[in-house]
Amino acid sequence: MLKSYYxxxxxxxxxxxxxxxxxxxxxxxHGVFILNSLLFLMAGFLVMFMACGFCxxxxxxxxxxxxxxxxxxxxxxxxxxAVGYYVIGYNLMYPLGTWTIDGxxxxxxxxxxxxxxxxxxxxxxxxxxxxTGSDYFFQLMFCAATASIVSGALAxxxxxxxxxxxxxxxTAVIYPLQASWKWGGGFLDAMGFLDFAGSTVVHxxxxxxxxxxxxxxxxxxxxxxxxxxxxxxxxxxxxATLGVFILWLGWFGFNGGSQLAMGTVGDVADVSRIFAxxxxxxxxxxxxxxxxxQLVYGKVDLTMVxxxxxxxxxxxxxxxLTPTLGVATLIGAVGGLIVVFTVPLLDKFKIDDVVGAIPxxxxxxxxxxxxxxxxxxxxxxxxxxxxILIVGAFTFVASGxxxxxxxxxxxxRVTEADEIDGLDKxxxxxxxxxxxxx
Amino acid sequence: MKYIVAIIQPGKLDAVHDALLEIGVxxxxxSEVKGYGRQKGKSEMYRGAEYVVNFIPKVKIEIAVPSKIAxxxxxxxxxxxxxxxxxxxxxxxxxxxxxxxxxxxxTGADAL
Numbered sequence: 001m002l003k004s005y006y007x008x009x010x011x012x013x014x015x016x017x018x019x020x021x022x023x024x025x026x027x028x029x030h031g032v033f034i035l036n037s038l039l040f041l042m043a044g045f046l047v048m049f050m051a052c053g054f055c056x057x058x059x060x061x062x063x064x065x066x067x068x069x070x071x072x073x074x075x076x077x078x079x080x081x082a083v084g085y086y087v088i089g090y091n092l093m094y095p096l097g098t099w100t101i102d103g104x105x106x107x108x109x110x111x112x113x114x115x116x117x118x119x120x121x122x123x124x125x126x127x128x129x130x131x132t133g134s135d136y137f138f139q140l141m142f143c144a145a146t147a148s149i150v151s152g153a154l155a156x157x158x159x160x161x162x163x164x165x166x167x168x169x170x171t172a173v174i175y176p177l178q179a180s181w182k183w184g185g186g187f188l189d190a191m192g193f194l195d196f197a198g199s200t201v202v203h204x205x206x207x208x209x210x211x212x213x214x215x216x217x218x219x220x221x222x223x224x225x226x227x228x229x230x231x232x233x234x235x236x237x238x239x240a241t242l243g244v245f246i247l248w249l250g251w252f253g254f255n256g257g258s259q260l261a262m263g264t265v266g267d268v269a270d271v272s273r274i275f276a277x278x279x280x281x282x283x284x285x286x287x288x289x290x291x292x293x294q295l296v297y298g299k300v301d302l303t304m305v306x307x308x309x310x311x312x313x314x315x316x317x318x319x320x321l322t323p324t325l326g327v328a329t330l331i332g333a334v335g336g337l338i339v340v341f342t343v344p345l346l347d348k349f350k351i352d353d354v355v356g357a358i359p360x361x362x363x364x365x366x367x368x369x370x371x372x373x374x375x376x377x378x379x380x381x382x383x384x385x386x387x388i389l390i391v392g393a394f395t396f397v398a399s400g401x402x403x404x405x406x407x408x409x410x411x412x413r414v415t416e417a418d419e420i421d422g423l424d425k426x427x428x429x430x431x432x433x434x435x436x437x438x
Numbered sequence: 439m440k441y442i443v444a445i446i447q448p449g450k451l452d453a454v455h456d457a458l459l460e461i462g463v464x465x466x467x468x469s470e471v472k473g474y475g476r477q478k479g480k481s482e483m484y485r486g487a488e489y490v491v492n493f494i495p496k497v498k499i500e501i502a503v504p505s506k507i508a509x510x511x512x513x514x515x516x517x518x519x520x521x522x523x524x525x526x527x528x529x530x531x532x533x534x535x536x537x538x539x540x541x542x543x544x545t546g547a548d549a550l
Contacts (some may be wrong), residue, residue: 229488297483303484
């Protein structure tokens with residue numbers, strides 16, 4: 001998803017392609033520009049729908065007394081991301097070579113600006129690439145996905161407005177700043193770090209922000225009692241399953257769109273490979289969790305299978321192009337195994353993650369990033385590890401500071417009585433199922 | 439008159455209902471309830487953590503019958519609702535002092 005590379009390298013490549021007769025047979029004039037933009041628009045609306053997937057997954061895995069709140073947080077955070085990314089985030093993430101601190105901090109501060117209405121080819125921002133509007137739309141959806149990851153981990157006990165304030169800072173500053181280091185052409189990119197669609201840049205960042213929040217916020221009342229973990233089953237598993245299928249669908253846009261180009265035979269073949277590999281990895285993750293929960297617990301745990309599919313998707317996100325279908329399945333399967341083992345591990349540390357966002361997005365995200373060199377000889381383990389650590393340390397510390405400041409200023413946790421009553425009644429005064437008797 | 443209250447497995451309601459119709463029971467009331475007896479609930483796993491379900495879903499049947507068929511009703515419920523495993527439920531038989539059909543004002547056995 002390295003937009004800046006294309007910005008610099010494509011004019012020359014495109015010029016040479018236009019000169020060749022083979023190119024003329026492939027696509028008409030400006031066909032690359034149009035097809036690339038079309039890819040962004042289609043992939044973008046698929047990624048947009050992942051917001052619905054996260055929303056349904058979380059609504060299904062919280063208890064019914066917190067459902068309205070979880071729905072409220074999801075539609076609010078998605079909308080706030082659209083403002084934060086517009087006002088600062090987009091230009092912070094894509095400085096296009098204009099840096100205040102070279103490779104670290106963008107020199108372009110200000111709102112995102114699209115091309116003029118009915119722009120001509122000559123006046124387009126980058127005729128060799130895609131419309132700025134499609135690029136902005138696509139990138140915004142990734143930013144919003146990062147924020148969605150956080151809400152599930154902190155469900156059932158965090159106050160609405162402090163959570164939304166964190167979302168604004170995450171989407172306007174924390175996510176775009178670290179994303180500029182890789183996708184904006186910053187220092188991690190210069191080091192040779194490879195992260196195709198964002199196992200680290202998107203998923204682990206959401207995971208780190210969620211981890212910092214979960215530690216500072218503390219577990220739900222009654223989750224850890226007398227040294228034992230108390231299960232709090234989700235209210236609606238059909239909705240949670242629907243959410244995972246929606247995320248699975250959206251992921252084709254997430255990874256496929258990150259090819260960033262669809263105007264040549266090679267690019268469209270690569271997008272196709274990515275779709276198929278993405279599906280293979282999700283299947284691998286789900287099957288691994290299916291078998292492992294049967295073996296470990298004696299019964300299949302649907303919620304773990306759902307998490308396993310998502311972990312498979314996160315695992316393949318750093319490199320969905322180069323693996324074969326078989327290797328993609330295995331990369332996803334390892335993600336599924338990771339989830340089944342790390343969900344109880346977090347409970348050992350009394351870190352209460354309601355939906356498994358940290359195992360799925362952070363731990364499987366790290367695995368996916370480490371798996372890149374297995375199939376892509378341009379990557380190396382050392383650079384991948386250093387980049388994971390840099391992004392992780394920055395996001396964890398920055399998120400931690402923001403959570404602490406918000407906690408000190410206004411508090412982040414509802415009162416004990418409100419938590420026991422459920423956030424739907426206490427914070428919103430609106431139940432999800434008011435006609436059901438308790 | 440007797441008032442019979444039976445707590446049974448939810449899946450046994452249809453079989454019990456059919457048997458009671460045959461005996462000539464003219465009406466019954468059911469409700470979905472939760473509870474436990476000597477088995478004290480059961481434990482399940484969720485995301486790697488064990489949890490105990492203290493109150494297990496059951497169906498409660500309430501029937502008012504003339505005294506002469508009460509024993510047959512209890513026997514029918516026992517044979518239809520039983521699986522010989524724990525959790526099959528219980529049947530309670532109470533003395534019924536009176537009854538009234540609201541529409542007509544009839545009382546006693548005539549109201550059943």
